[in-house]
Amino acid sequence: xxxxxxxxxxxxxxxxxxxxxxxxxxxxxxxxxxxxxxxxxxxxxxxxxxxxxxxxxxxxxxxxxxxxxxxxxxxxxxxxxxxxxxxxxxxxxxxxxxxxxxxxxxxxxxxxxxxxxxxxxxxxxxxxxxxxxxxxxxxxxxxxxxxxxxxxxxxxxxxxxxxxxxxxxxxxxxxxxxxxxxxxxxxxxxxxxxxxxxxxxxxxxxxxxxxxxxxxxxxx
Numbered sequence: 440x441x442x443x444x445x446x447x448x449x450x451x452x453x454x455x456x457x458x459x460x461x462x463x464x465x466x467x468x469x470x471x472x473x474x475x476x477x478x479x480x481x482x483x484x485x486x487x488x489x490x491x492x493x494x495x496x497x498x499x500x501x502x503x504x505x506x507x508x509x510x511x512x513x514x515x516x517x518x519x520x521x522x523x524x525x526x527x528x529x530x531x532x533x534x535x536x537x538x539x540x541x542x543x544x545x546x547x548x549x550x551x552x553x554x555x556x557x558x559x560x561x562x563x564x565x566x567x568x569x570x571x572x573x574x575x576x577x578x579x580x581x582x583x584x585x586x587x588x589x590x591x592x593x594x595x596x597x598x599x600x601x602x603x604x605x606x607x608x609x610x611x612x613x614x615x616x617x618x619x620x621x622x623x624x625x626x627x628x629x630x631x632x633x634x635x636x637x638x639x640x641x642x643x644x645x646x647x648x649x650x651x652x653x654x655x656x657x658x659x
Contacts, residue, residue: 461609
């Protein structure tokens with residue numbers, strides 16, 4: 440135990456540098472996936488055939504390609520077309536695009552759960568589709584999608600570890616580098632696991648609170 444604590448004191452500062460990049464990747468990709476996911480969802484429910492079909496093809500394509508392959512394509516293939524991104528940029532864009540498909544399905548489910556009669560009522564008083572979405576549908580849908588949105592945040596934080604495959608110096612890569620140079624595999628990966636757990640537990644608590652909060656709201 441004393442050896443573990445001594446090694447932990449030595450390794451933690453380096454691992455915390457990786458935590459910084461883990462958080463940057465997670466927050467950046469979360470923001471991008473939220474915006475893109477909402478766009479795909481609105482296209483799906485727009486009632487315009489070609490928009491809905493385009494969004495469906497995009498979402499199904501993204502869901503059918505592993506995230507790792509998407510990261511490799513963005514980081515290693517796009518430079519052949521003159522689009523060179525840093526590893527951090529590629530990680531944020533790759534994870535953001537990949538997760539936009541799951542965000543889209545979450546948002547679409549929330550929008551379609553709202554009673555269609557409310558759309559008809561809004562249109563009967565002269566509201567257009569865009570205004571109906573902004574003022575009537577989306578405010579209610581947000582309450583429904585927040586708990587699963589929280590789960591996506593947790594998944595995205597953990598999947599940020601895949602950025603290590605394209606040399607982003609996040610937590611997993613930092614741990615791998617330390618372990619390979621010191622051979623303290625048990626100590627290093629135990630610390631890595633504990634740091635991920637420390638980041639995920641507050642998010643899990645937030646998800647539980649959202650489920651209780653908005654679950655009660657829908658029962659009243």
